[in-house]
Amino acid sequence: MKKTFISILVIISACVYSQVAIGKSSVTNSSVSLEFASTESRGLLLPWVTSAAAVTGAVDGTMIYDTTDKKIKYRKNGSWFDLSVDTTGVVNTTLQDPLSEQAAAKTAIGVNANTNVTPGILVLTDTNKAMILPKTDSPHLNIINPAAGMIVYDNVKHQLAVFNGTVWSFWKP
Numbered sequence: 001m002k003k004t005f006i007s008i009l010v011i012i013s014a015c016v017y018s019q020v021a022i023g024k025s026s027v028t029n030s031s032v033s034l035e036f037a038s039t040e041s042r043g044l045l046l047p048w049v050t051s052a053a054a055v056t057g058a059v060d061g062t063m064i065y066d067t068t069d070k071k072i073k074y075r076k077n078g079s080w081f082d083l084s085v086d087t088t089g090v091v092n093t094t095l096q097d098p099l100s101e102q103a104a105a106k107t108a109i110g111v112n113a114n115t116n117v118t119p120g121i122l123v124l125t126d127t128n129k130a131m132i133l134p135k136t137d138s139p140h141l142n143i144i145n146p147a148a149g150m151i152v153y154d155n156v157k158h159q160l161a162v163f164n165g166t167v168w169s170f171w172k173p
Contacts, residue, residue: 018110018126033109033129034122040142043134043152043163046072047121048096052080057119065149065164067091072149072162072169083171089164091148133160140168 019027023037036044049055051068058064062075070089073080108116110125124131133153136142139161143150148165159172 018113020109031129032132033124033126035132036134038135040136043150045147046149046151048149059118067093070165072164083162083169084164085169086164086167088166089148091165
């Protein structure tokens, strides 16, 4: 009985794909590693760092909220690119200031998640899947109390929206 159970478990494990849905029962298609439910009042909060320069080992595609500059940034071609544009960001770090970073904290999603060495808090390891951000209609109107470092997809304008603690910035390809 025990051998049969283990055999069945191994077969099921081999058929499982590394896909995660948050706030919903499943992802929309096989090209998605991580997908958030559409909501009118929530977004994804990026990790807060004291400065982009303090982030060691960052790879292209890394996204952060820089509490010194009060800007959302992402790593592109080995350099940090500003997504906030506006320089009037505000952030209250009093809750996190006394805490120490857990350098080993990491969640990886994907086919090689157990062996992946890419630094980061949340690492999507698949090379053929994407993340779908939380989707919100007009986040500047519908997210009542956004946190600094929030990122969402605006369903109305069909663009990326980021909040620096004071204002929303919008990006459209």
